[in-house]
Amino acid sequence: xxxxxxxxxxxxxxxxxxxxxxxxxxxxxxxxxxxxxxxxxxxxxxxxxxxxxxxxxxxxxxxxxxxxxxxxxxxxxxxxxxxxxxxxxxxxxxxxxxxxxxxxxxxxxxxxxxxxxxxxxxxxxxxxxxxxxxxxxxxxxxxxxxxxxxxxxxxxxxxxxxxxxxxxxxxxxxxxxxxxxxxxxxxxxxxxxxxxxxxxxxxxxxxxxxxxxxxxxxxxxxxxxxxxxxxxxxxxxxxxxxxxxxxxxxxxxxxxxxxxxxxxxxxxxxxxxxxxx
Amino acid sequence: xxxxxxxxxxxxxxxxxxxxxxxxxxxxxxxxxxxxxxxxxxxxxxxxxxxxxxxxxxxxxxxxxxxxxxxxxxxxxxxxxxxxxxxxxxxxxxxxxxxxxxxxxxxxxxxxxxxxxxxxxxxxxxxxxxxxxxxxxxxxxxxxxxxxxxxxxxxxxxxxxxxxxxxxxxxxxxxxxxxxxxxxxxxxxxxxxxxxxxxxxxxxxxxxxxxxxxxxxxxxxxxxxxxxxxxxxxxxxxxxxxxxxxxxxxxxxxxxxxxxxxxxxxxxxxxxxxxxxxxxxxxxxxxxxxxxxxxxxxxxxxxxxxxxxxxxxxxxxxxxxxxxxxxxxx
Amino acid sequence: xxxxxxxxxxxxxxxxxxxxxxxxxxxxxxxxxxxxxxxxxxxxxxxxxxxxxxxxxxxxxxxxxxxxxxxxxxxxxxxxxxxxxxxxxxxxxxxxxxxxxxxxxxxxxxxxxxxxxxxxxxxxxxxxxxxxxxxxxxxxxxxxxxxxxxxxxxxxxxxxxxxxxxxxxxxxxxxxxxxxxxxxxxxxxxxxxxxxxxxxxxxxxxxxxxxxxxxxxxxxxxxxxxxxxxxxxxxxxxxxxxxxxxxxxxx
Numbered sequence: 001x002x003x004x005x006x007x008x009x010x011x012x013x014x015x016x017x018x019x020x021x022x023x024x025x026x027x028x029x030x031x032x033x034x035x036x037x038x039x040x041x042x043x044x045x046x047x048x049x050x051x052x053x054x055x056x057x058x059x060x061x062x063x064x065x066x067x068x069x070x071x072x073x074x075x076x077x078x079x080x081x082x083x084x085x086x087x088x089x090x091x092x093x094x095x096x097x098x099x100x101x102x103x104x105x106x107x108x109x110x111x112x113x114x115x116x117x118x119x120x121x122x123x124x125x126x127x128x129x130x131x132x133x134x135x136x137x138x139x140x141x142x143x144x145x146x147x148x149x150x151x152x153x154x155x156x157x158x159x160x161x162x163x164x165x166x167x168x169x170x171x172x173x174x175x176x177x178x179x180x181x182x183x184x185x186x187x188x189x190x191x192x193x194x195x196x197x198x199x200x201x202x203x204x205x206x207x208x209x210x211x212x213x214x215x216x217x218x219x220x221x222x223x224x225x226x227x228x229x230x231x232x233x234x235x236x237x238x239x240x241x242x243x244x245x246x247x248x249x250x251x252x253x254x255x256x257x258x259x260x261x262x263x264x265x266x267x268x269x270x271x272x273x274x275x276x277x
Numbered sequence: 278x279x280x281x282x283x284x285x286x287x288x289x290x291x292x293x294x295x296x297x298x299x300x301x302x303x304x305x306x307x308x309x310x311x312x313x314x315x316x317x318x319x320x321x322x323x324x325x326x327x328x329x330x331x332x333x334x335x336x337x338x339x340x341x342x343x344x345x346x347x348x349x350x351x352x353x354x355x356x357x358x359x360x361x362x363x364x365x366x367x368x369x370x371x372x373x374x375x376x377x378x379x380x381x382x383x384x385x386x387x388x389x390x391x392x393x394x395x396x397x398x399x400x401x402x403x404x405x406x407x408x409x410x411x412x413x414x415x416x417x418x419x420x421x422x423x424x425x426x427x428x429x430x431x432x433x434x435x436x437x438x439x440x441x442x443x444x445x446x447x448x449x450x451x452x453x454x455x456x457x458x459x460x461x462x463x464x465x466x467x468x469x470x471x472x473x474x475x476x477x478x479x480x481x482x483x484x485x486x487x488x489x490x491x492x493x494x495x496x497x498x499x500x501x502x503x504x505x506x507x508x509x510x511x512x513x514x515x516x517x518x519x520x521x522x523x524x525x526x527x528x529x530x531x532x533x534x535x536x537x538x539x540x541x542x543x544x545x546x547x548x549x550x551x552x553x554x555x556x557x558x559x560x561x562x563x564x565x566x567x568x569x570x571x572x573x574x575x576x577x578x579x580x581x582x583x584x585x586x587x588x589x590x591x592x593x594x595x596x597x598x599x600x601x602x603x604x605x606x607x
Numbered sequence: 608x609x610x611x612x613x614x615x616x617x618x619x620x621x622x623x624x625x626x627x628x629x630x631x632x633x634x635x636x637x638x639x640x641x642x643x644x645x646x647x648x649x650x651x652x653x654x655x656x657x658x659x660x661x662x663x664x665x666x667x668x669x670x671x672x673x674x675x676x677x678x679x680x681x682x683x684x685x686x687x688x689x690x691x692x693x694x695x696x697x698x699x700x701x702x703x704x705x706x707x708x709x710x711x712x713x714x715x716x717x718x719x720x721x722x723x724x725x726x727x728x729x730x731x732x733x734x735x736x737x738x739x740x741x742x743x744x745x746x747x748x749x750x751x752x753x754x755x756x757x758x759x760x761x762x763x764x765x766x767x768x769x770x771x772x773x774x775x776x777x778x779x780x781x782x783x784x785x786x787x788x789x790x791x792x793x794x795x796x797x798x799x800x801x802x803x804x805x806x807x808x809x810x811x812x813x814x815x816x817x818x819x820x821x822x823x824x825x826x827x828x829x830x831x832x833x834x835x836x837x838x839x840x841x842x843x844x845x846x847x848x849x850x851x852x853x854x855x856x857x858x
């Protein structure tokens with residue numbers, strides 16, 4: 001059995017590309033799609049890989065990160081898969097990449113118009129936090145019936161039980177129309193989705209859904225008119241132990257014997273650039 | 278200076294080598310052949326073919342060897358392989374009344390046409406370890422004569438009707454409402470343990486109807502394909518399968534009736550066929566289709582559960598900070 | 608002669624099920640409190656649910672002003688119409704309240720369902736309705752489960768009125784409450800009705816409740832409307848045997 005370029009057969013790729021076009025035409029709408037089975041487990045980025053496989057051409061340069069890092073085992077594994085099956089060039093520099101596949105972070109580096117960012121998505125429908133039925137969720141999306149989402153937000157601010165939206169995968173409203181999961185990126189990354197020059201595509205293989213943001217799409221984190229969105233920036237003065245940056249998203253590294261925490265930049269590319277400068 | 282989780286490539290390469298070593302085990306013990314697995318690990322092979330949705334004993338055996346006997350992993354391997362195969366079309370509906378049975382029983386009828394055939398079942402073995410199998414050459418028991426002469430005259434065990442073309446669930450996204458062939462497809466590929474557990478919870482649920490095995494048959498059946506270009510239907514060979522028809526009483530005044538359920542699996546796999554039939558019946562009696570069909574797939578479920586091993590720094594950190602903030606508010 | 612305004616809602620010969628309800632009709636006028644009274648199984652709750660846009664009738668129509676037929680509207684139009692113009696109070700608070708959400712969120716939800724996106728306004732409305740229903744503002748953040756039965760019913764009423772509906776539907780709202788709590792709830796309902804002018808369609812098996820609050824009473828028996836009268840006239844002079852039974856049950 002010979003594998004085709006980027007593993008997927010051309011028919012499957014074409015079907016995925018058609019889905020992508022539809023998704024770009026209706027920003028934020030979850031288009032049902034067939035995710036061909038990949039030799040990587042569901043939950044490990046298959047949705048992103050299917051999108052990447054269907055977009056890759058021989059001239060593309062691919063960057064893959066997991067939690068902002070090019071070097072985590074998962075990122076390395078996905079990159080190696082495409083190097084093996086498509087023989088394409090890879091890079092760790094965002095500005096050199098034509099396709100950037102990411103998990104759980106929006107790239108911190110500047111994105112430009114010719115680029116595509118591919119997100120791996122575990123739970124594509126933010127409404128599933130409110131309703132168990134896919135039929136009901138689809139009805140709510142169809143009619144932009146999002147009152148319950150704002151009720152939850154209201155509850156967060158008024159309830160004595162402190163029901164809260166998590167600090168990641170915080171729902172956004174696309175072009176004022178569709179409620180969308182930004183994938184489990186930290187809340188603060190939501191602002192980077194807005195008005196982005198690159199195409200952004202979100203693939204959820206296990207859930208068979210794909211959605212997209214064309215360049216310069218308006219993306220707002222859900223919030224009340226009179227209470228602005230809180231990106232949840234830390235206020236403890238934490239800084240990266242490598243580059244000293246206090247503004248980028250920092251991962252907890254370790255707890256020292258003296259009880260103090262050490263933090264490190266999640267985006268390794270930007271961290272290294274700052275450290276070298 | 279600390280460099281977070283570098284050197285992934287080398288680590289992965291080493292991990293693969295370690296896996297190969299673990300697979301081989303003690304090199305002093307002869308390596309398993311795929312033929313041995315195919316012939317002597319039939320239960321596992323049949324299960325991998327069923328959930329892997331590919332009828333190929335050799336490839337299923339190879340997958341099992343590669344997966345060190347891990348059925349879920351082997352199923353995954355077979356599925357990934359299957360995804361690369363070209364789809365040629367679909368067969369005609371199997372005529373289960375023409376099955377050549379190795380086994381045929383009913384829990385509702387004492388007299389079955391052709392008689393009840395126990396065949397190769399563990400049901401009546403005493404589950405004691407058979408230490409004679411520790412030795413090398415277990416004796417090969419001869420079959421009683423006459424079994425081959427049984428008339429293949431069985432009541433027609435049909436699946437669902439009413440669809441001209443079956444839905445290929447690998448090509449159509451799961452979306453309610455779910456048609457009969459879609460339901461069947463998801464259940465056949467469904468993980469055996471999940472379906473068994475579901476059937477079991479259903480049996481223990483107050484108010485749920487108790488289903489009966491009306492017809493359980495295992496044997497060979499012919500697969501035919503219609504060649505539309507030349508207007509012929511030709512046989513492309515025989516496959517072994519297990520099929521179960523189930524009925525459950527639905528008591529509802531003048532509308533009382535028996536509600537059917539159907540289960541099927543490649544090869545000899547009764548637990549799957551019976552569990553699937555029970556779940557199919559339950560679905561017809563109001564069990565939530567979405568709950569079952571969206572969660573039955575072992576490859577999807579296994580993948581998503583195993584993804585919990587992946588780094589979750591950002592979301593975990595966010596949760597931690599939320600907890601700290603809420604706890605501090607108190 | 609005084610000309611009546613057109614009814615807010617008309618049920619025209621509605622039936623449901625083989626026996627539950629047959630050929631029942633009613634009209635509800637602006638600002639009116641109409642009680643559906645009958646013994647259990649008479650079809651009151653079914654009629655109420657049909658009127659409230661929650662249960663399509665087998666036969667007959669539910670009409671709004673202008674001849675709009677409720678159940679011939681597209682599903683989503685019906686949903687949004689129900690949300691804007693109706694409020695519903697169930698016998699069991701668990702049927703309308705989200706027990707996992709705070710009292711404030713429960714009251715504010717109809718506003719958000721109707722497109723409110725302003726936190727301050729929603730909170731002010733929740734506070735206002737809390738006060739209007741004699742609830743303790745310190746408990747806005749509590750979940751319904753920790754409130755008493757009477758307070759839970761008041762939460763339901765606040766939630767059903769917060770968005771300023773034209774019609775409030777109530778299904779045995781005082782069931783399970785002790786006499787004092789019943790009286791208190793009915794007084795509150797009467798006051799609110801006078802302040803807001805909302806029309807009410809209220810189901811009860813107890814004529815004493817109808818006497819306290821209704822402008823007009825319909826008596827239901829075995830799925831049909833058998834008598835219609837103002838409460839005082841009905842109690843003084845019940846004509847149908849079912850009405851006589853209800854009057855007898857008052858003592």
